[in-house]
Amino acid sequence: MLTNFNDMLQLARKNHCAIPHFNINNLEFTKFILEKCQELNVPVILGVSINAAQYMGGWSVPVAFTKALIRELNLTIPICLHVDHGTKEECLKAITAGFTSVMIDSSSLSLQDNIQITKELVNYAHQYNVSVEGEIGEIKECYKGNFPTNLNECLKYYEETKVDALAPAIGNAHGIYHKNPTLNFNLIEELSVRINIPLVLHGASGISSENLKKLIKLGITKININTDLLLAWNNGLREFIKTNKDVYDPRQIISSGKQNVQEKIAELIETFETKSVT
Numbered sequence: 001m002l003t004n005f006n007d008m009l010q011l012a013r014k015n016h017c018a019i020p021h022f023n024i025n026n027l028e029f030t031k032f033i034l035e036k037c038q039e040l041n042v043p044v045i046l047g048v049s050i051n052a053a054q055y056m057g058g059w060s061v062p063v064a065f066t067k068a069l070i071r072e073l074n075l076t077i078p079i080c081l082h083v084d085h086g087t088k089e090e091c092l093k094a095i096t097a098g099f100t101s102v103m104i105d106s107s108s109l110s111l112q113d114n115i116q117i118t119k120e121l122v123n124y125a126h127q128y129n130v131s132v133e134g135e136i137g138e139i140k141e142c143y144k145g146n147f148p149t150n151l152n153e154c155l156k157y158y159e160e161t162k163v164d165a166l167a168p169a170i171g172n173a174h175g176i177y178h179k180n181p182t183l184n185f186n187l188i189e190e191l192s193v194r195i196n197i198p199l200v201l202h203g204a205s206g207i208s209s210e211n212l213k214k215l216i217k218l219g220i221t222k223i224n225i226n227t228d229l230l231l232a233w234n235n236g237l238r239e240f241i242k243t244n245k246d247v248y249d250p251r252q253i254i255s256s257g258k259q260n261v262q263e264k265i266a267e268l269i270e271t272f273e274t275k276s277v278t
């Protein structure tokens with residue numbers, strides 16, 4: 001069932017667990033992820049970046065194949081198809097194409113401009129029952145406690161935009177961490193006391209499971225994973241190619257990373273303590 005993320009994230013908030021957001025880049029990754037989440041009977045958010053949508057041919061392509069997989073594989077878990085780091089223009093296109101959720105990233109703009117653009121998108125998206133995640137403070141690694149946003153800015157952003165989920169920058173970053181990130185745990189704790197909305201962690205690949213568990217306890221309910229699955233797939237693929245030099249069937253080559261990807265998914269879901277759908 002294709003749905004927005006509101007029910008799954010509110011339930012996760014109540015149960016002090018997190019819902020995984022896994023980025024997809026093609027049909028195969030989507031199938032690996034959905035099969036494993038169905039087996040574990042947990043809800044999942046599939047994230048599609050602007051680049052990934054372009055790579056696949058446009059926003060309607062992942063909508064079409066995700067719906068087809070739900071039908072063909074008899075999937076019963078709640079599945080949210082979500083734009084990852086969209087512009088307003090791209091989010092509008094994705095909503096028209098059938099996405100059930102969007103993330104607007106105008107965090108590099110001034111707070112006032114970020115609020116304005118986010119508010120416009122929220123007003124539009126909510127007419128179509130599409131959930132909206134907003135970002136405040138640019139998500140990139142930072143050190144020495146010099147965090148890119150603070151409680152007052154986050155509260156103002158939330159009050160004025162009424163986003164359904166908030167991704168505050170807390171010293172997290174995308175890609176591979178080259179040293180342990182310094183994370184602003186206090187901001188998550190204060191925010192989850194002050195406002196009743198799901199909080200989102202980006203760039204979770206490479207953050208220790210202890211810190212992930214701590215953040216979930218403090219109020220993080222959506223955790224974005226991209227790099228971890230890509231690395232897992234790469235490991236399986238490189239190993240396969242090394243020992244199967246004569247294989248040229250793309251189905252075998254692409255699927256050679258499947259087991260690693262699905263093992264990583266299971267490990268993350270255990271860390272997030274994602275509750276089964278009853």
Ligand SMILES: [Zn+2]
Nearest residue numbers: 174202203224
């Ligand atoms: Zn992100």
